[in-house]
Amino acid sequence: METNSIIELINSHRSIRKFSDEQLTSIQVETIVEAGRWAPTSHHVQAYSIIVVKDKEKKEKLAKLAGNQTYVETCPVFFVICADYYRLKQASDKHQQTFEVGEQEQVIVGAVDAALVAQNMLLAARSFGLGGVMIGGIRNDSEAVSTLLELPEFTFPVMGLCLGYPAQNPDQKPRLPHEAVVHYEQYDQTKIDEAITEYDLLMKQYYHERTQGKRSETWSEQMAAFLSTPKRPQVGSFIKKQGFLK
Known part of the structure; x- marks a missing residue:
């Protein structure tokens, strides 16, 4: 296979859950967020929002809500990437158009948009020598997370992202053949x-x-x-509450 620095960066992925005390600069954070904003998006809807969390108390609460994952609290910056149709509702209202987000397609679009943004952000962070880990546990209690972050209707949290300077060097976990x-x-x-x-x-x-x-x-x-029991059955009801899957 051919390779280059970008391919090598992608193929060297490891989840980092321990971070040093070194903080990210505001320029680094903004650059990482900007990289997320340039991810591909379905039909140019850009159905996502990024919540940047640095406040220690708020990270502590999010860590507990995510299943007592301490690295959410100890990472220098925690991001919550959300599916977001709130802006799109405003756009529909502005032009007196009906707003159809009741089908599963729009949930998939929002989740895919958010995932692409998160991956762009992680790769951008790693280009600075940072490490990170995606946090699906942010969906353990979507309603409490949304209340804490004051998310409006037509939004829901998809994933979290811990970022910081690595304080560990784990072996790379093998992938399927x-x-x-x-x-x-x-x-x-x-x-x-x-x-x-x-x-x-x-x-x-x-x-x-x-x-x-x-x-x-x-x-x-x-x-x-893992698949022998239902996982986060409350996610579906919360998404409905937020205006989707009618």
Whole structure:
């Protein structure tokens, strides 16, 4: 494969959850946010907003709401990236047009827009030598997060992003084999079982070495357990409350 500095940056991704005391400059924060703003967006709707959180007390509250993830509190800057149709409602009202966000498509568009923004921001941060981790736990209690951040109707938090200077150097977690996720011309089911078996052996070794033998479960075991129970069922009802999925 060919490579360059951008490819190497992307392919060296690791989640960083421990940060030094060094703070980000206001210029760095604004540059990272600006990189997020230039992410691709569906139909130019730009259905996202970025909440920049530096206040210690507010980060502490968000850490608890996200499942007591302490790195939300200890990172220098925490971002909450939201799906946002509030501005679009205002645009519709301005031109006396009906406002149709009741179908699932608009929820998907908002979530995809937010995810693209977050990834741009993380890559921009890493170009400065920073590290970070995405926080799905921000959806554990979407209503409380929205109240804390004073989010209006037609918005919902999609993910958080911790950023700071790394104070750890974790090994890179292996990804699924190429054959399991990349298909040419059509989906090839015949390679999936073998690829999962191969990956299970790799991840079992990874966890064994990472935890000095305390963990040794395979990827498929982990995923089967994870998907055996509903996850954040309250998210759907909150999204409806905010004006979507009517």
